[in-house]
Amino acid sequence: MNMDQPHFMERSFDFLNHIPAEGKIMITNFLEYVVKPGNAFMSQALLQLNKYYCTQKKCLNCGIGIKILKK
Numbered sequence: 001m002n003m004d005q006p007h008f009m010e011r012s013f014d015f016l017n018h019i020p021a022e023g024k025i026m027i028t029n030f031l032e033y034v035v036k037p038g039n040a041f042m043s044q045a046l047l048q049l050n051k052y053y054c055t056q057k058k059c060l061n062c063g064i065g066i067k068i069l070k071k
Contacts, residue, residue, distance in 0.1 A: 016041035
């Protein structure tokens, strides 16, 4: 995606906001604890959090991880 064309970025975000959230098991695991993604944009964000925090065991650097651990 060319960053010089912000209308493409806006359209992409709009599409993600209107597509239902994914049903992947990782997303389901988040549902059990704290977050319920309402659309594909949110579920993609959770997948990124999982990749950069959960799988690398950086729970204490993540707001969701801290909330889960406080329970």
